[in-house]
Amino acid sequence: MAEKGMIIAIDGPAGSGKSTVAALLARRYNYINIETGAMYRALAWKALETGVPLDDEAALADLAGKSRIELQAHPNGNRVLLDGNDVTERIRRQDVTEAASKVSVHPKVRAWMVQNQRELGAAGGIVMEGRDIGTHVFPQADIKIFLDADPEVRGARRFLQNPTTHLKETAAADLRERDHRDRTRANSPLVPAPDAVIIDSTHMTLDQVMDNIVEVIEARRNAAQK
Ligand code: C5P
Numbered sequence: 001m002a003e004k005g006m007i008i009a010i011d012g013p014a015g016s017g018k019s020t021v022a023a024l025l026a027r028r029y030n031y032i033n034i035e036t037g038a039m040y041r042a043l044a045w046k047a048l049e050t051g052v053p054l055d056d057e058a059a060l061a062d063l064a065g066k067s068r069i070e071l072q073a074h075p076n077g078n079r080v081l082l083d084g085n086d087v088t089e090r091i092r093r094q095d096v097t098e099a100a101s102k103v104s105v106h107p108k109v110r111a112w113m114v115q116n117q118r119e120l121g122a123a124g125g126i127v128m129e130g131r132d133i134g135t136h137v138f139p140q141a142d143i144k145i146f147l148d149a150d151p152e153v154r155g156a157r158r159f160l161q162n163p164t165t166h167l168k169e170t171a172a173a174d175l176r177e178r179d180h181r182d183r184t185r186a187n188s189p190l191v192p193a194p195d196a197v198i199i200d201s202t203h204m205t206l207d208q209v210m211d212n213i214v215e216v217i218e219a220r221r222n223a224a225q226k
Contacts, residue, residue, distance in 0.1 A: 005125025
């Protein structure tokens, strides 16, 4: 297994620290880091740009089918390419964040995303982060981590990441709304996989979270080599 490279799934709500942890793990193991949220964001941005209504599932699925979303590894984070254009910064805008949450409820959109994500990860040697990786995209993933934290802590982390565009209260309220949508949607809601290791980072430092996850990964690797 070590030769082929594992599939490491990191799921959890917004602000739980998934992206930071996934990037660090990818660097540590020399794996490819696939942020699935960026793919939903890229489609949402295109929908906003082209005027496709966010509640029109058929039109969104059609738009997805005509799109090419690529994640390119860079020393300071992935670049996101949509139809060959770099949209990395644009897709972090607040209106795109909201739109991504809305487009992601549609089963046909999810089906397109999941198919692409499976192709991207099929060869192994990946850290894939999102909401449904351990439950749906790669239920056979070698490692499944579900990262969580109290909503107030997650809201505060989000605010610190982007203080210029957010009021602290707005950040917390946006996050609660997105969380609710993710957890209650009919198709692939945000839930830990039954075999996921759940880590609540509310009172933990980043180093402590990383140590925990690395321990899980090393135990799995050692078991596989026996
Ligand atoms: O992780 P990020 O905040 O960038 O994701 C943007 C949105 O995409 C989330 O609010 C969530 O609704 C959706 N998403 C999803 N499934 C994933 C990744 C993201 O539904 N695997």
